[in-house]
Amino acid sequence: MQTFKVGDSVAVLHDTIKGKIVELGTASVKIEDEDGFIRPYPFHKIVLQQSKKDYKIESDFIHKDKIIKPLLTKNAVIKNKATVRSEIDLHIEELMDYTTHLPNFKIVQIQMTACRAFIQEALAARLKKIVVIHGKGQGVLKSEIHQYLDRLSSNQGVQLDYYDAPFNRYGMGGATTISFKG
Numbered sequence: 001m002q003t004f005k006v007g008d009s010v011a012v013l014h015d016t017i018k019g020k021i022v023e024l025g026t027a028s029v030k031i032e033d034e035d036g037f038i039r040p041y042p043f044h045k046i047v048l049q050q051s052k053k054d055y056k057i058e059s060d061f062i063h064k065d066k067i068i069k070p071l072l073t074k075n076a077v078i079k080n081k082a083t084v085r086s087e088i089d090l091h092i093e094e095l096m097d098y099t100t101h102l103p104n105f106k107i108v109q110i111q112m113t114a115c116r117a118f119i120q121e122a123l124a125a126r127l128k129k130i131v132v133i134h135g136k137g138q139g140v141l142k143s144e145i146h147q148y149l150d151r152l153s154s155n156q157g158v159q160l161d162y163y164d165a166p167f168n169r170y171g172m173g174g175a176t177t178i179s180f181k182g
Contacts, residue, residue: 002048004029009049012041018049084125088118089133090141112144119148123158123180131165133175145176 004010004021010031011018019033028042090111092099099107115132122130134141152158158180165175 002043004043004046004048010046011049013045013047084121084127085118086122086127086129087131087133088114090115091133091135108141108144111141112148115145116148119152119178122178127180129177129179131170131175131177133165133170136171136174139173142173142176149178 004024006021006024008021009018010021010029012031017031017033017039019031019039021029022032022038023030025040028040029046030038030040031046032038092102092107092111095110095114096102102110111134115134118132119130132145134145136142146162149160149162153160160178160180162176162178164173165177
């Protein structure tokens with residue numbers, strides 16, 4: 001059982017209330033919440049609240065603006081094509097080490113950020129063909145990728161074709177080949 005003292009930052013289980021302990025009783029505590037209200041709660045309903053600096057967040061993932069913006073400058077060309085990959089696997093396990101805590105929408109955001117960065121890198125390197133492995137699943141990621149490619153083609157004038165990657169190598173519908181024209 002946790003021991004509490006006056007001044008501890010706490011959160012209420014199964015609720016969005018957070019605050020500081022202002023009074024300890026034998027079976028309950030009184031909390032001053034973030035709005036200044038004093039509320040009583042039994043000990044079993046509260047937990048100590050850790051500060052954000054106490055949590056070590058490990059992620060090698062870089063925010064999309066740090067990846068994509070430098071590549072969007074006009075006439076940006078990567079001279080050494082050998083260093084540019086022609087294939088990316090967007091399965092979340094390939095992008096991040098710890099993924100069990102992520103909700104589905106966040107996983108798709110991470111995958112799409114990596115996909116956009118990869119495509120921009122391929123464009124800057126003037127590659128002719130790339131492969132994006134997205135897996136079959138329910139088709140959400142594949143649909144998002146195809147929508148992005150459509151926007152890239154119509155809004156930014158990038159000439160490209162995309163189609164399912166070869167079945168014998170990637171399976172049925174598990175990857176998309178993108179061919180750049182011009």
